[in-house]
Amino acid sequence: MTPQTDRAGYDHELVRAAAEVARTRCRGDNHTMAAAARARDGRIVTAVNAYHFTGGPCAELVLIGAAASQGVYELDTIVAVGDRDRGVVAPCGRCRQVLLDYFPAVEVIVGAADAVRAVPVTGLLPESYVWADHRHDAE
Secondary structure: OOOOOOOOOOOHHHHHHHHHHHHHHOOOOOOOEEEEEEEOOOOEEEEEOOOOOOOOOOHHHHHHHHHHHOOOOOEEEEEEEEOOOOEEOOOOHHHHHHHHHHOOOOEEEEOOHHHOEEEEHHHHOOOOOOOOOOOOOOO
8 A cells, every 4th residue: 555645755644644533532631642653564553642741652652652552563654743733743852762763764744734744753863862772782
């Protein structure tokens, strides 16, 4: 299954999926963002954030766990969409770093209205920190 893209090169179906979850599942102050990601095998995984004053996880981070629970460990593209028709929202710094660490080749859909586009996560963190502690080589 090939995602529908245009000249901007982003996955329209993915954005629609996240927008639908934001519209139907984000209710109240606890869930204000939705995320959708396309797995390498074409499946779409969705999630919502869990807002909390202590810094609850963003929708992108919840999505990583939801994807793993469904056996999805490789993501090609991810997008976050705000509730109340706020549209595409770029990931925060923490999410950018986690996405880079888990999926260094993932494309992230960013931009507003007519400037929506897909960019490599490395483009969002050009001088990124590489966290290697979690990847120990067998000795």
